Amino acid sequence: MIALLTRDLRLAMRAGGGFGLGLSFFLIVVVLVPFGVGPETALLSKIAPGVLWVAALLACLLSLDRIFALDFEDGSLDLLATSPLPLEGVAAVKALAHWLTTGLPLVLAAPVLGLLMSLPASGFGPIVLSLLFGTPALSVIGAFGAALTVGIKRGGLLLSLLVLPLYMPTLIFGAEVARRGAEGQDYMTPLLMLAGISAATLALLPFASATVLRVNLR
Amino acid sequence: MIALLTRDLRLAMRAGGGFGLGLSFFLIVVVLVPFGVGPETALLSKIAPGVLWVAALLACLLSLDRIFALDFEDGSLDLLATSPLPLEGVAAVKALAHWLTTGLPLVLAAPVLGLLMSLPASGFGPIVLSLLFGTPALSVIGAFGAALTVGIKRGGLLLSLLVLPLYMPTLIFGAEVARRGAEGQDYMTPLLMLAGISAATLALLPFASATVLRVNLR
Amino acid sequence: MIAMELRVDNLTVARGGLPVLEGVSFALTAGRALVLRGPNGCGKTTLLRTIAGLQPAPVGEISLDREAMAYGAHADGLKATLTVEENLTFWAQAFGTDQVEAAIASFNLDELRTRTAGTLSAGQKRRLGLARLMVTGRPVWILDEPTVSLDAWSVKLFADVVREHLKAGGMALLATHIDLGLEEADELELEPFKAVSSLGDSFDEAFL
Amino acid sequence: MIAMELRVDNLTVARGGLPVLEGVSFALTAGRALVLRGPNGCGKTTLLRTIAGLQPAPVGEISLDREAMAYGAHADGLKATLTVEENLTFWAQAFGTDQVEAAIASFNLDELRTRTAGTLSAGQKRRLGLARLMVTGRPVWILDEPTVSLDAWSVKLFADVVREHLKAGGMALLATHIDLGLEEADELELEPFKAVSSLGDSFDEAFL
Amino acid sequence: MMPDLGKYAAEVLSAYAVSLTLIFGIIWLSLARARRVKAELAEVEARRQKDA
Amino acid sequence: MASFWEYANPLKFMRTTERIFPFVTWAAVVCFLGGLIWGFFFTPDDYRQGSTVKIFYIHVPSAMMAINIWVMMLVTSLVWIVRRHHVSALAARAAAPVGAVMTLVALFTGAIWGQPMWGTWWAWDPRLTSFLILFLFYLGYMALWAAIDDDDTAADLTSVLCLVGSVFALLSRYAVNFWNQGLHQAASLSLDKEENVADVFWYPALVCIAGFVLLFVALVIIRTNTEIRARRMRALLARERQA
């Protein structure tokens, strides 16, 4: 298991950088939006929490197809499935590796990007907290979607289509936390919901992913 | 050439639908934003033109890596490079196929999504016009970026990083047209600029793409 | 090692919803190798994948658990950005063994040890892929055309390794079109097992 | 067809910034085939890619233009979602010829005509990849291990097609480890051309 | 016969038009495909009977 | 009494359903057209909503069906996962496009109704929003079926998606409710007589609802039979090619 994790992390670094790139995509989306909607500070600071969350979600989404597709194409997944590692464990570890290379950097970068989007001062804590509790769910749900589409050549966009509705609750609660935080309101309830979603998906979805992977490997 | 175009279009349809999926991604991004920023109509209608443009850009971006990477991986690109088709033509045709499967559907879908984002009535014409003139540039520039990154395994995110700065001018003028239109102002100047960008990139970039492809095939 | 046996009994294997081979039976005991022969498209790959437990068999029995088997497919499962040594080490850890050095020595990969797998030639990649089998520590090797793009000298190397494995009580099941120089191996011609086009009722009542 | 000749003169080929083969010279005239031999990793693939014009040669001359050559690499360039016939038709159109039917017949693909390429077995895919060569209509075939995973019967099929091609005034340059049954072909052993590790001055003066 | 729809005529009528188009669309598609598949299957079965 | 699972045999299923199909169809036509005609021509206008209340007869049944069809797909998917009856998986596949169309109808009629009532085509109200998410689920489900060649694989994957999707659809509903209190009507069909709409609107609506249900049943019967035939044909053709 740990071997698999270190291998995945190492691959992410070598392959022109899972780390750097997920992050830069986040950055770029955040930078694009002011060009799109125009540079008024008041407007920007109003939409900042939402845009940060949407950008984080898209950055996660884009790196999802790496989770299993690469291993499927070069035959590693067949070999992993016949190895002593349980497939549930493989699915969980791969989601974890995805979170470490994509989710975690986003959490750390969010304050900086908040500055770019003129996020109000009270909003920094909540955006970081909400991403911290929300991104694990994004990775696990995403790993499920990636497992579903792994047999399909370039299932990338199909993957987005399948995963996005699954992301909705996480997004809604996450953005709610961030928005309430930015407006200085209480945000405990949505934060708890968010943590609940993350915990539940972490506990259950790896099993679904493993089931689906087995079907796809047939 | 025409054979290549029909092949690419056919592949797009077969592979679980270049058409449908590019479009659904556009739809999904547009749908996500209200979830992120919250449901207030006034706010939404203000950011609508910008968000539509950013979404179109991202939808294009995501399907870029299909342009050359698939053909590279299975060796078709080597074979195309040694075939009588000029590589410049190949690059141009592939950009065209990308536009037909991604750009054009976006243009057609924009009004519907404008509704979802409460775009003001005066904004519908300009958003369609600006996408119509702008998306060809997105496809051609994207094909160039795809050609640059074709040798790199899963260069998807690197590709985004390279292409996004190149997309900036198109985005700025395109969103400007859409915004002015939505606010009922005159938008001829940015529209002309946009058309100029499209024309120039269409005329020049296929040559750059072909050069870069030759280098990557070594 | 306890003496074990791989017994395949009246197996039907299917691909794309259709049976390809029917009624395949054979037994493989410790220390023996079996070479599957048959023309292109007769179903060798499908049979091996079924035995390795990667796809279900509609009919028939396989006596050994997939836990005993190491499967080597056409694709080698190498990571282009990892070095030869890192590739092997990962699989050794996944299978909980520590035979990386032995594998590197057996397949003469020592010089290539620090090269990333992506820069190897076709035959060198294949050698690395075969070395992976050694680090699994599994007794039953299931190999699909193992010597594709190997030169004569490497084929001999491979045959020696297989012989060594058999001597230690292992088994090998191979599909190939090429002569491997494994004279002691049994052969099984798959042509006679070709599925006839009408199916038995039990396979899928609805879609006879 | 005008009589043509592929003349390679004192060629150096490089991969990963290092020369692999040096001073390779040979000539191939219409109606002849040349088989390149050499152990794994000696540089056959690199040489063929250089001759096909896919990578530049640091030193040396290749007399024929790449326009005359059809390159068949390890990867077949097949589209998994297109049928056998659609795959071939596309290449025929790209090369402006209309020999699809002849190619299908020669490689015995008639039964597989409407199957998508993704569902073929390894050997069937390879046959389709070779059929592609026929529809290019090019006189010089450059083939890298063409018979990988083909069964004996298909290898004979392939040899017949090559013979036919030579008879019509074509040429073929092949790299392989397997016996192709092309007795009339010349052979060239590449081992002697192995590059010595220090480079000549002309290669890249800056990094001596 | 036509009821007076008042100032909302456009809304009501377009709602009915869109809905009925969509519903009859799916009905028509279902029937057309049913007919096509049935015919194709019959043809294949017939061919099979002949061969057998 | 024979076991219910006998109908899981495709031939038996086809024979039985083809026998009851004419009755269902006629009942569907009568209820559907009858309800709509009754509603459109023979009901008064609402004092507040004017004639737009007539949209009610399409909007409410289609919205209900959109949800019910997903539930039906959930059940048949579970049956496939547990008992592996092909008919069950194919019925889910057959129902999805109908469900998607129903969702689309409800969305369109709602949007058209919204313009006069709320002054906007679309609002990010909980009902509306969670409905949109449901539509996305339908699209994803159908896209997944379409993307996979092997029928059993596709059935397995879409079943798991349907299961997981259902949980998330519920969760979305809750999340959206929490996120925003909406414009949309609260449930008006509760058993509590006090809160019901007036009987004049209510009876034709009931007929319409029955019509939509019957229509769905009829459609699912044809479409499932078509899927069974298509699947059998694929198997036969593949066999032919193999021979």
Ligand code: HEM
């Ligand atoms: C795009 C806009 C709309 C959508 C997506 C939508 C969706 C829905 C949904 C999902 C239901 C629930 C069906 C059920 O739970 O069984 C429903 C019921 C209903 N809708 Fe809408 N609706 C929309 C607009 C409207 C408008 C504008 C009105 C009227 C002003 C309206 C009036 C009703 C009524 C009266 C019901 C029945 C309530 C009940 O019995 O539960 N809807 N709609």
Ligand SMILES: Nc1ncnc2c1ncn2[C@@H]1O[C@H](COP(=O)(O)OP(=O)(O)OP(=O)(O)O)[C@@H](O)[C@H]1O
């Ligand atoms: N990036 C690189 N850096 C250093 N050496 C490299 C690099 N890429 C390839 N090589 C070496 O170049 C040599 C030539 O490789 P090539 O693929 O041409 O061999 P080959 O003769 O085709 O072998 P095979 O029979 O195995 O296919 C090999 O020894 C390979 O290891």
Ligand SMILES: Nc1ncnc2c1ncn2[C@@H]1O[C@H](COP(=O)(O)OP(=O)(O)OP(=O)(O)O)[C@@H](O)[C@H]1O
């Ligand atoms: N989706 C499918 N539908 C129908 N037939 C299929 C499908 N996929 C594979 N087949 C057929 O199944 C047969 C068995 O394929 P398999 O890959 O097992 O052959 P093989 O013996 O390994 O051949 P090779 O020696 O060429 O590797 C082939 O004839 C192939 O064409």
Ligand SMILES: [Mg+2]
């Ligand atoms: Mg095979």
Ligand SMILES: [Mg+2]
């Ligand atoms: Mg080679």
